[in-house]
Amino acid sequence: MSAAAAAGASPAPGAAPAYLLPLLREINDLKRVRSAGRPASIADRLFASAWSRLVAGEDVARVAMATTAGALAANRLGDLDPPLLRQAGIGAEEVSVIRQRALAAVAEGLDGGLRAKLSAALDAPAREGRPPVFVQRLAEQPRAGATCPDRPRIVLEPPESHAEHCLMVAVYGVMLAPVYGADAPTVFLASLAHHLHNALLPDSGFTGEMLLGQALEPAFAEATRQALAELGGPLLAAVEDARRILPDAETPEGRAFHAADTLDRVLQIEQYLRGASTSMDFVLGDMALVHEGPVKRFQDAVLAEMGLLP
Known part of the structure; x- marks a missing residue:
């Protein structure tokens, strides 16, 4: 981490925030963290929760900070969220205190002003409404994987959902907003809503989009219109306004969004490749799969006899 990052200073607008890459990688795994009795991943559920709060009339800035803070805390706590911890008898x-400790453990390199907002929002009271229908459809709609015209599709399992992608881009966008001098709530809301068309249209990737040709933009516009029709009043206006940043990277908000979107797309593929190339030496050595404890000597002996030690 650079000295500026360690001190909480923001890089110049437009700088590549390489010091955030390890944290971005780690948060990406919220798409793959699940627990008993709960549907889908943490990322899927954070996406639904964000829309639930927005529909209930909560301020976008408040939801953006609370959602991002919740994602960062879950980065270390997983699904040990307030309801479960309280059910386990913790006051x-x-x-x-536990959640603030988890947030602080991962947020050190973020902009200082952003860290303060995230800390304040982490356990603030929430209002909840009924999420729009498109929220569940996006959670059920898988991403296309890697596609390129005139080449076979690369199918990667398990696929992420569009809800997981949109949530991750929204969280990344809040984290990156200070880097680009962008308005974080605008980036957050645009990111949550940037794949509304996929609530109706399955994702055929770059290949399918090229084959649609001139029909692409009208089809996407109509599918988006149908999703937006589920919203009303101030929220509809706010979503339409935020989505104006999507077409280009000429504004600070556009740059923050496109940086977040690109990073999530690439880091999603990277995790497939990382998992496929992980070695037993790394897992047993660096990751201490069989870690220190009263029976470690016996465990190591078992593995040695079976020929499984590096």
Whole structure:
């Protein structure tokens, strides 16, 4: 991490925030963290929660900070969220302390002003409404994987959902907003809503989009219109306004969004490749799969006898 990053200073607008890459990688795994009795991944559920709060009339800035703070805390706590911790007999104040500790453990390199907002929003009271229908459809709609015209599709399992992608871009966007001098709530809302067309249209990737030709833009526009019709009043206006940043990277908000979108797309593929190339030496050595404890000597002996030690 650079000295400026360690001090909480923001790089110049337009700088590549390489010091954030390890944290971005780690948060990306929220697409793949699940627990008993809960549907889908943490990322899927954060996406639904964000829309639920927006529909209930919560301020976009408040939802953006609370959602991002929740994602960062879950980065270390996984699905040990307030309801489960309280059910396990931990008092509300101690739960808050635990979550603030988890947030602080991963947020050190973020902009100082952003860290303060995230800390304040982490356990703030929330209002919840009924999410639009498109939220569930995006959670059920898989991403296309890697496609390129005139080449066979590369199918990567398990696929991420469009809800997971949109949530991750929204969280990345909030984290990157200070880097580009962008308005974080605008980037967050645009990111949550940038794949509304896929609530109707399955994702055929770059290949399918090229084959649609002149029909592409009208089809996407109509599918988006149908999703937006589920919203009303101030939220509809706010979503339409935020989505104006999507077409280009000429504004600070556009740059923050496109940086977040690109990074999530590439890091999603990277995790497939990383998993496929992980060695037993790394898992047993660096990751201490069989870690220190009272029976480690026996465990190592078992592995040695079976020929499984590096």
